[in-house]
Amino acid sequence: MQAAQAKQLDAKSAKEVQTFIEHQHQIQQIQAVVGKITDLCWEKCVSKPGASLTDSEKNCIANCSERFLDTSMFVVNRMQSKQGK
Amino acid sequence: MDGKVTKDSLIAQVKSEMETQLMQDIYNSITSKCFIKCVSRPADKLDKAEQVCLAKCVDRFVDSRQVVTDTMIDRGSRSGDK
Numbered sequence: 001m002q003a004a005q006a007k008q009l010d011a012k013s014a015k016e017v018q019t020f021i022e023h024q025h026q027i028q029q030i031q032a033v034v035g036k037i038t039d040l041c042w043e044k045c046v047s048k049p050g051a052s053l054t055d056s057e058k059n060c061i062a063n064c065s066e067r068f069l070d071t072s073m074f075v076v077n078r079m080q081s082k083q084g085k
Numbered sequence: 086m087d088g089k090v091t092k093d094s095l096i097a098q099v100k101s102e103m104e105t106q107l108m109q110d111i112y113n114s115i116t117s118k119c120f121i122k123c124v125s126r127p128a129d130k131l132d133k134a135e136q137v138c139l140a141k142c143v144d145r146f147v148d149s150r151q152v153v154t155d156t157m158i159d160r161g162s163r164s165g166d167k
Contacts, residue, residue: 037157049144
């Protein structure tokens with residue numbers, strides 16, 4: 001959709017828009033990961049929603065997020081090492 | 086306005102569409118998660134207890150997402166210092 005409209009722009013502006021869109025895609029990917037982690041860690045850490053998040057819940061969510069990212073790297077490394085054999 | 090596409094208008098349009106998509110995704114997550122947490126036995130309407138639970142659930146889920154975001158930012162800035 002934007003590609004067709006971008007043809008109306010001069011080359012310099014079109015390039016700027018393209019760079020911007022690529023950057024936005026990166027942001028979108030990060031937001032997707034944040035969403036996935038939030039869904040998973042919500043299940044693990046918040047059993048009964050209260051008037052605010054307790055310190056225990058916050059710590060659990062923070063740890064959960066970090067461990068999920070560690071897990072992701074672990075899986076990538078292990079699968080890459082298996083392919084190397 | 087003559088309807089001419091400008092760089093700024095395109096950028097504003099992309100931002101707006103992405104914002105809408107993000108809100109939609111979050112809305113879908115919260116609705117599913119909080120339905121599971123708060124409506125254990127669906128009856129002929131949402132009772133007061135369920136509504137109170139849902140209100141807290143929505144707010145706490147949003148808070149939780151913020152904790153996740155902050156954690157990822159901290160992690161990102163830590164690895165950037167290496």
